[in-house]
Amino acid sequence: MKQSVALASDYLSTSLGLDVSIVDVEIVLSTKDLMETDGCLAACFLDAGCAYVVIQVESGVEEVLESCDVCRLPRERVVVHFGEGAFKEQFEVRRKEIGERCCTISIGMTDNDAESMKSMVDSITRDKEFKFIIQLSCNQDNNETLYKAVGTFAKSVKEDQGHIALIDPTAEQLGMSYAECMKTDRADGLYTTVVCTRSGEALGLVYSSKVCFTCTCFVLI
Numbered sequence: 001m002k003q004s005v006a007l008a009s010d011y012l013s014t015s016l017g018l019d020v021s022i023v024d025v026e027i028v029l030s031t032k033d034l035m036e037t038d039g040c041l042a043a044c045f046l047d048a049g050c051a052y053v054v055i056q057v058e059s060g061v062e063e064v065l066e067s068c069d070v071c072r073l074p075r076e077r078v079v080v081h082f083g084e085g086a087f088k089e090q091f092e093v094r095r096k097e098i099g100e101r102c103c104t105i106s107i108g109m110t111d112n113d114a115e116s117m118k119s120m121v122d123s124i125t126r127d128k129e130f131k132f133i134i135q136l137s138c139n140q141d142n143n144e145t146l147y148k149a150v151g152t153f154a155k156s157v158k159e160d161q162g163h164i165a166l167i168d169p170t171a172e173q174l175g176m177s178y179a180e181c182m183k184t185d186r187a188d189g190l191y192t193t194v195v196c197t198r199s200g201e202a203l204g205l206v207y208s209s210k211v212c213f214t215c216t217c218f219v220l221i
Contacts, residue, residue, distance in 0.1 A: 004040065008048035020049030026079060028054040031063040039071030046077060054079040054106065057086045061094045068101035078102035079133070084110050087120060099129045104162075106133040112145045114152040121153070125161050132162035138169040146173065147180050154181040179210045 012018045018025055027045045034042055034055065042053045053073060055064050057080065064080055071078075080102045082091065087107050091098070098105075105124050109117060117134060124132045136149060146166075153164055166177060184191050190207040197203060 004044045005047045008044040012045075012048055012050070020051075024051040025049065026052040026054050028056060028081070031055060031058065031067040034067040034071055035063075039067075039073070042071045042073060046073070052077055052079050052104070054081050055102075056081045057083070057090065061086075061090045061098065065094070065097055065101060075099075075101055075103045079104040079106050081106040081108065083108050084116075084120075092123065103129065104131045104133065106135065108135045109137065109149075112136050112142055112149045114145075114149045117149050118152055118156055121157060121162070125157075131160075133165055134162070135165045135167055137167050138173050143173060143176070147176055150177045151180040175212075176210065 012020060012025065012027075027050045029042060029045070045053065053071070055067055055078065057064055068078060078101060080098060082105065084107060087105075091105070107120055121132060121134065124130045134153065136146060138146060150164060164177075166174065169177065179191075182191055186192070186207075188207075190209055193206050193208040193212075195203045195206055
C-alpha cells in the first residue's frame with residue numbers, strides 16, 4: 001500500500017506537476033479501475049493528497065453506486081460527474097441512493113443554456129444534501145451565451161452551494177465571466193478597483209468598466 005501511495009504521489013507531482021499542499025486536486029477515476037482494484041486506487045490517491053475522487057457516470061448510475069460501495073469512502077470526498085443528458089435522465093431517479101454516497105454533483109454542460117443550467121441547479125439544491133460543480137465549455141462562438149449563464153448562476157445561487165468551472169477559457173472569457181459575478185452600487189455601473197503589484201502592494205484606486213476585464217493581463221488571484 002505504501003508503494004502504491006508513493007506511485008500516486010509521484011504521478012501527481014512529477015507527471016502532472018501539481019502541488020497538493022497548495023491546490024485542491026480532484027482525480028477522475030473510472031468505475032472499471034475502481035472495481036478492479038477493490039477501491040484501493042481511490043484510497044491511494046486520497047492518501048497521496050487528493051481532495052476528492054471524481055467518478056464519472058459512463059454507462060449508468062448503477063456502476064457508480066457499486067464503485068462507491070466498493071471504495072467505502074466518506075461521501076464528503078466523492079464527486080459524481082454527469083454529462084448533461086445523463087443528469088436529466090438519471091439523477092432524480094436515483095437521487096436518494098446517490099446522496100447516500102456523495103455530497104457533490106458535477107455536470108458537464110454542452111450548450112451553456114442559462115435556463116437549462118438554472119433548472120439543473122434548482123434540482124440539485126432542492127435540499128441541503130448536495131453541492132454542485134457546473135462545467136461550462138468556452139467555445140469562442142458562444143461567448144454571450146457563456147456570460148449569460150455565468151450571470152444567471154451568480155444571481156440565483158446561494159453562497160457555498162456550488163461553483164462554476166470554465167473549461168480552457170481565454171483571458172477575455174475568464175475576465176468577462178468574473179465581471180458577470182460582480183456587483184456595484186454606483187449609478188454609472190463602474191467598479192471600484194484597487195490596483196496592486198504582484199506582491200500585493202496597493203498602487204492606487206481606479207474605477208473600472210467591464211471592458212477592463214477583457215485585458216489579457218487580467219489575473220484572478
